[in-house]
Amino acid sequence: MVPVRQLPAISDTLEQQQRGWACVWCRTWLPVGLSTDLGQQRVTPETGASYLWFPRECLDTTACAEREVDQ
């Protein structure tokens, strides 16, 4: 699945977000099976080896956007 929005820079995300445990937008912990997989993302740092991360987002994107604004 292709993300609808430009994902945040990985340097702006928490480990939980990189692992798909928390929403990439609002940082809410995601219930197992109740989130949208945004697809694995490959990052190529300027130094070091490339690696993958696994962003996920809330199923309820409206509530998610409201939580994101509240941060």
Ligand SMILES: [Zn+2]
């Ligand atoms: Zn969210």
